[in-house]
Each structure stands twice: as structure tokens, then as C-alpha cells.
Amino acid sequence: xxxxxxxxxxxxxxxxxxxxxxxxxxxxxxxxxxxxxxxxxxxxxxxxxxxxxxxxxxxxxxxxxxxxxxxxxxxxxxxxxxxxxxxxxxxxxxxxxxxxxxxxxxxxxxxxxxxxxxxxxxxxxxxxxxxxxxxxxxxxxxxxxxxxxxxxxxxxxxxxxxxxxxxxxxxxxxxxxxxxxxxxxxxxxxxxxxxxxxxxxxxxxxxxxxxxxxxxxxxxxxxxxxxxxxxxxxxxxxxxxxxxxxxxxxxxxxxxxxxxxxxxxxxxxxxxxxxxxxxxxxxxxxxxxxxxxxxxxxxxxx
Amino acid sequence: xxxxxxxxxxxxxxxxxxxxxxxxxxxxxxxxxxxxxxxxxxxxxxxxxxxxxxxxxxxxxxxxxxxxxxxxxxxxxxxxxxxxxxxxxxxxxxxxxxxxxxxxxxxxxxxxxxxxxxxxxxxxxxxxxxxxxxxxxxxxxxxxxxxxxxxxxxxxxxxxxxxxxxxxxxxxxxxxxxxxxxxxxxxxxxxxxxxxxxxxxxxxxxxxxxxxxxxxxxxxxxxxxxxxxxxxxxxxxxxxxxxxxxxxxxxxxxxxxxxxxxxxxxxxxxxxxxxxxxxxxxxxxxxxxxxxxxxxxxxxxxxxxxxxxxxxxxxxxxxxxxxxxxxxxxx
Numbered sequence: 143x144x145x146x147x148x149x150x151x152x153x154x155x156x157x158x159x160x161x162x163x164x165x166x167x168x169x170x171x172x173x174x175x176x177x178x179x180x181x182x183x184x185x186x187x188x189x190x191x192x193x194x195x196x197x198x199x200x201x202x203x204x205x206x207x208x209x210x211x212x213x214x215x216x217x218x219x220x221x222x223x224x225x226x227x228x229x230x231x232x233x234x235x236x237x238x239x240x241x242x243x244x245x246x247x248x249x250x251x252x253x254x255x256x257x258x259x260x261x262x263x264x265x266x267x268x269x270x271x272x273x274x275x276x277x278x279x280x281x282x283x284x285x286x287x288x289x290x291x292x293x294x295x296x297x298x299x300x301x302x303x304x305x306x307x308x309x310x311x312x313x314x315x316x317x318x319x320x321x322x323x324x325x326x327x328x329x330x331x332x333x334x335x336x337x338x339x340x341x342x343x344x345x346x347x348x349x350x351x352x353x354x355x356x357x358x359x360x361x362x363x364x365x366x367x368x369x370x371x372x373x374x375x376x377x378x379x380x381x382x383x384x385x386x387x388x389x390x391x392x393x394x395x396x397x398x399x400x401x402x403x404x405x406x407x408x409x410x411x412x413x414x415x416x417x418x419x420x421x422x423x424x425x426x427x428x429x430x431x432x433x434x435x436x437x438x439x440x441x442x443x444x
Numbered sequence: 445x446x447x448x449x450x451x452x453x454x455x456x457x458x459x460x461x462x463x464x465x466x467x468x469x470x471x472x473x474x475x476x477x478x479x480x481x482x483x484x485x486x487x488x489x490x491x492x493x494x495x496x497x498x499x500x501x502x503x504x505x506x507x508x509x510x511x512x513x514x515x516x517x518x519x520x521x522x523x524x525x526x527x528x529x530x531x532x533x534x535x536x537x538x539x540x541x542x543x544x545x546x547x548x549x550x551x552x553x554x555x556x557x558x559x560x561x562x563x564x565x566x567x568x569x570x571x572x573x574x575x576x577x578x579x580x581x582x583x584x585x586x587x588x589x590x591x592x593x594x595x596x597x598x599x600x601x602x603x604x605x606x607x608x609x610x611x612x613x614x615x616x617x618x619x620x621x622x623x624x625x626x627x628x629x630x631x632x633x634x635x636x637x638x639x640x641x642x643x644x645x646x647x648x649x650x651x652x653x654x655x656x657x658x659x660x661x662x663x664x665x666x667x668x669x670x671x672x673x674x675x676x677x678x679x680x681x682x683x684x685x686x687x688x689x690x691x692x693x694x695x696x697x698x699x700x701x702x703x704x705x706x707x708x709x710x711x712x713x714x715x716x717x718x719x720x721x722x723x724x725x726x727x728x729x730x731x732x733x734x735x736x737x738x739x740x741x742x743x744x745x746x747x748x749x750x751x752x753x754x755x756x757x758x759x760x761x762x763x764x765x766x767x768x769x770x771x772x773x774x775x
Contacts, residue, residue: 153677160574164584167568171588171649174602177613192616240495243488250482255492259499264702265756267506268748269728270735274512274523275505293498325487354595357710361736372597379601380714411605415598422593427586 182206182412186405189412204406205413215414217367218374221285225370226352229289233348234341236294241302242329247312259296273361287362288355288370298344305340306333339432346429350422371418379411513746526742533746542725549636550726553712554704556640562700564644565651566689570681572652573659585656588649600714603642604629629715632723639715639724658692659685694772702759705751727751 149157176196181189185200193199209215244252267275272291281287310333318328334341356372363369482489508523513533515526537543568588575581591599606614607628618625628634662684670680709728716724727747735744759774767773 150676156677157574160571164568164571164575167571167648168584168587171591171645174606174645175590178602181613190611192611192613192620195613195616236494236498239491243491246485246488248481249485249488249492250478255496259495262499262503264759265507265752266503267509268745268752269731270741270745270748271506271509271512272502273736274509274741275502290498291502293502294495296499299495325485325491329487329491350593354593354597356595356597357713361732372595375595375597375601376714379597380604408605408611411601415601419594419598423590426590426593430586430589 178412178415182416186409190405205409208410209413209417214374218369218371221368222353222371225285225288226349229352230345230349232289232293234344237299237302237344241299242306242333244303245306263296276362282362283364288358298347302340302344310336342429342432353422375418378414510749512742513749515742517742533743537747546725546727546730549723550705550707553636553639553707556636557643558700560640561644564648566655568648569652569655570685572656591646592650596710599642599646600711630719632720635720635723654692655689658689662688691772694766698762698766698774701762702755704758705755
């Protein structure tokens with residue numbers, strides 16, 4: 143818009159500043175990501191000393207080798223894949239039908255159900271009563287404790303409902319019903335095939351949520367064999383570092399007697415960050431275009 | 445979860461927030477009619493059933509469990525059978541020496557986060573919106589959204605690696621600039637800044653989505669007319685784009701204020717250590733530590749309840765205030 147009219151000098155200056163600002167934002171976001179990638183394949187000595195600061199130096203794949211040989215990490219990976227698939231399936235099975243029912247104007251108690259779900263957004267029982275409930279239900283130390291207590295999110299139900307309301311023509315549904323199509327058939331044969339963008343977005347949101355969550359596992363799982371990837375990562379990235387920190391400060395003077403073990407440990411950390419985050423980052427650009435189609439169009443009209 | 449939620453929240457909220465139980469059942473005739481409408485769509489009740497039972501059990505169930513805040517919970521007696529304790533747990537909490545510390549830290553982190561994290565997505569969205577170059581805009585968006593998908597554990601791992609006193613790249617950078625860096629991870633004075641700025645890095649890009657969507661709804665004719673009237677780009681942003689964003693800003697602001705006391709504890713828990721505790725201990729991490737690690741169920745439930753009640757009260761108060769001054773309130 144406005145391209146036909148010649149830009150004034152002030153406008154050109156503004157545009158220039160704007161591009162500069164956006165580019166700075168881009169670099170600030172990109173740099174840490176790029177650094178992690180470079181650090182994961184660089185000589186850990188050069189990483190620790192700060193000589194490697196942008197592009198990989200003295201390339202080594204030792205970090206990845208160790209990650210791939212770690213049973214702990216593989217086990218966590220397998221657990222996370224299982225929890226993510228099962229959890230996302232449950233999420234979709236709960237969210238999609240409920241959102242569809244709520245999208246129908248002829249659904250008699252829709253306001254009651256919407257209200258009942260909405261209340262939980264602003265008020266809840268809190269951590270301990272929820273924990274006691276999960277314990278009471280016998281789900282402690284099972285994968286169900288990570289899946290059932292987070293079977294649906296009210297936001298996602300609302301967004302999906304709004305999508306159904308705005309993207310699926312009511313006339314189409316009414317016509318199908320005139321032809322004697324049952325609600326179940328209508329939902330499976332007509333509504334769902336027209337709703338792939340929102341299904342993809344929901345699968346992404348829920349899936350990423352499961353992939354990235356650690357807290358439920360921390361409180362509900364006791365058996366380290368059942369730990370998801372994020373809990374394993376917590377042990378590698380957070381807990382070890384904390385205990386090692388006191389050491390590095392004391393050793394600062396004798397740092398020349400480089401502790402290769404600590405360096406390898408740092409290398410493994412960078413590699414494990416890449417290995418654990420890659421699946422999510424790889425999936426997301428393919429789904430990004432759906433954000434516009436699905437969530438934005440849907441949610442704005444709400 | 446919190447941030448993602450707040451962003452996908454959007455305008456869908458207002459009209460659905462008020463439950464309005466149907467009361468069409470007046471008179472016998474309409475009663476039969478209502479019944480017919482229910483029977484006709486009986487499958488829809490099956491559709492909603494899983495969600496209904498989920499919210500009933502896992503959201504309303506724990507609300508029933510809140511009563512242990514007023515009891516001395518004895519596991520063998522169960523929630524119902526445990527003896528009443530009145531407000532003893534609340535009194536203990538209010539009188540404890542850590543009460544003010546917890547409140548201050550929780551509010552401090554929230555307000556800091558609000559002050560820095562709230563305006564940035566708006567500014568960035570306005571800046572993105574001015575980019576006319578299609579592929580550059582897409583690139584910037586794709587890249588700035590990406591950190592949102594990084595897990596808390598990995599983010600904290602990155603923070604710890606970057607800020608590690610002798611080897612962290614950020615520390616090398618500061619030393620290169622000639623600054624002698626403090627130990628960000630253990631110095632209590634730096635905890636809140638580390639927490640807020642890492643959050644900004646992770647979520648600002650994602651936060652623009654909702655505003656960009658609102659900006660895409662601006663009628664191009666408005667801009668054309670403004671250009672003809674000789675308005676500069678800055679003036680058009682000021683008088684067309686920003687007013688477009690006001691309703692969204694108001695709603696997100698209300699929601700943010702309504703959750704001032706519920707700082708995301710997942711990240712704090714990971715960055716917390718014995719040395720920075722005095723500035724990193726917040727209500728939610730306290731509830732976790734006392735409730736689940738020390739198993740003081742009743743006491744920590746009372747603390748959690750205090751937290752939720754304040755949140756709910758803040759939400760209602762802010763909404764009330766906004767409703768009186770503009771039409772963008774939640775309900």
C-alpha cells in the first residue's frame with residue numbers, strides 16, 4: 143500500500159531504522175542458536191576459551207558419538223516419543239469432538255459447558271490437591287500420570303471451536319443433516335477433513351507440550367527407567383552443572399591443567415541440546431503456514 | 445504452557461467467558477421442544493463427554509481437595525475425614541519470616557516481566573508489519589518464533605552454559621568489552637534479570653503473532669487515505685496501527701495482571717540454587733518444595749490457595765476497572 147506515492151525522506155529514514163531494528167532482533171535470536179550448533183562440533187578447548195565464537199573450529203563429532211552411545215539418553219528419547227504420541231492422541235480425541243460440539247449453535251447446553259471449562263482457567267485446586275488426586279487414582283509412576291491429568295487445554299478447545307465456527311459453513315452442515323447424515327458421520331466425514339490446518343496446529347501445540355514438559359515427570363515418576371528425555375536433560379544440563387560450578391571457581395587458578403573430562407562433558411551438553419530439540423524445530427516450519435490459516439483466522443473472528 | 449496460552453487466547457475469550465445456563469425450559473410445550481432438541485443431537489453429548497469428565501475430575505476434583513488447606517490432612521483419614529484446623533495454616537504462612545520475601549520475589553519477577561515482556565512483542569509486531577519484502581518478513585518471523593519451541597530444560601541449560609563464569613560465551617564477550625562480569629547464576633541481584641531477559645529472547649517473536657494478525661485486519665483504504673492526507677509512516681503507525689492493537693493489548697494486559705502471582709515455576713525451579721534463593725524463591729516454588737518434597741500437604745495447599753485467591757481477585761478487579769473505562773473488558 144502507498145507504493146504508488148513517492149516516499150518522503152523521513153519515511154525512508156524510518157524504513158531504514160526499521161530494517162535495522164528488525165535485523166538486530168533477528169541476529170539476537172539467531173546467535174545463541176548458531177553458537178550451540180557450532181559449539182557442538184567444535185574442539186571443546188576452543189569453545190571453553192572463547193576462541194570459537196561463531197563458526198565451528200577444529201571439528202569433532204565426539205559429543206554426538208557420546209550422545210548416541212548413551213543408553214540413558216536413548217531410553218529417555220524412546221520414553222518421550224511414546225509419551226508424546228500417546229499424549230497427543232488423547233489430547234486430540236478429547237479436544238476435537240468437544241470443540242465441535244461447542245461450535246454447534248443447536249447444542250443445547252453449550253453455554254453451560256463453555257462456562258464450566260472456562261472457570262478452570264482462572265481458578266484451580268493447585269499443585270498439592272492435584273498431586274493427591276493423581277496419587278489417589280493410582281497413576282503415580284505410570285505414564286498415565288503424564289497424559290490423563292493434561293488431557294485437554296481450555297485455550298486449545300476454544301481456538302478449535304472458533305475455527306469450526308468460522309471455517310466450516312453452517313449451510314453445509316445443515317444440508318448434510320437434511321440428507322439424514324448423523325452427527326457422527328458429519329463430524330468424521332465432513333468436518334474433520336475440512337479442518338486439517340487446525341488439527342495440525344493442535345497436534346503441534348500438544349505434541350510440543352508433551353515433548354518439552356519435565357515437571358509432571360519430576361513429580362509423578364520415581365523410576366528413572368521411565369524418565370522422559372527432558373528429565374534426563376535436566377540431569378545432564380542443569381544438575382551436573384550446578385554441582386560442578388563450585389569446582390570450576392576454585393580451580394580457576396589451576397585451569398591450565400585442563401580437565402578434559404569437564405570439556406567433553408560440555409561438548410556432550412551442546413550435542414544433547416541439538417539432538418533433543420531437532421525434532422521439534424524440524425517439524426515446526428512445515429506447520430508454520432497453518433498458523434495463519436488455522437489459529438489466526440479462527441481465533442480473530444471469535 | 446502459560447505464554448503459549450496467553451497468546452492463542454485472543455479475542456475468542458470475551459463472549460464465551462460468561463456461562464449462561466439455558467433456561468428455555470419454560471412451560472410444558474417448550475420443555476418438550478427442548479427435550480426434542482437434546483435427543484436430536486444426542487451424539488454431541490458423547491462428543492463433549494470426555495472433556496466434561498476430564499474437567500470435572502482433574503480440575504474440579506482438586507478444587508474439592510482445597511479443603512485440606514483448612515484441615516490437618518492425615519493420609520489415612522482421607523480428605524474428608526481429616527480434622528479441621530481453621531485458619532491455622534494461613535496464620536502460620538502470614539506470620540512466617542519468608543512471607544514477605546516470597547511475595548516480593550513473586551511480584552517483582554512478574555512486574556519486571558510485564559514491564560519488559562509486554563511492550564516488546566507490540567513494538568516488534570509494528571516493525572514486522574512495516575517490512576514490505578516478503579521473503580525477509582517470512583524469514584524474520586520463522587526465526588523469531590523458533591525459540592518458543594525450545595523446552596524450559598534446554599533453555600535453562602543454555603543459560604547455564606552461556607553464563608558459566610569461566611567458560612560461558614557471554615562472559616567471554618563481557619570480558620572482551622572490558623567488563624568484569626558478575627556471577628549471574630549465583631548472584632541474587634541478577635536472578636530476576638536473567639529470568640526476564642531469557643524469557644524475552646524465547647517469547648517475544650511468538651508474542652507478535654497475535655498482534656500481526658490484528659494488524660493484517662487493518663483496512664488498506666485507511667492507509668491510502670492517510671497517505672493522501674500526507675501522513676508519514678510514523679504517523680500512520682501512531683494513528684492507525686496502534687489503535688487497532690488496543691483491544692488485544694487490553695485483554696492480554698488483564699490476563700497478565702490476573703496471573704501476577706503465578707510466575708511460571710518450571711523455569712525458576714531449574715535456575716534456583718542455594719546461593720540465589722533469596723531472590724529466586726517464589727510462591728509456586730515454595731509450594732512445590734514444602735508440599736511435595738517436605739510433604740506438608742495442608743500448609744502448602746493453604747499457600748497455594750492464597751495465591752489463587754489473590755490472582756482471581758486481581759483479575760476481577762482489573763477487569764472491573766477496564767470495563768468502567770473502556771469497552772475491551774473480558775466480560
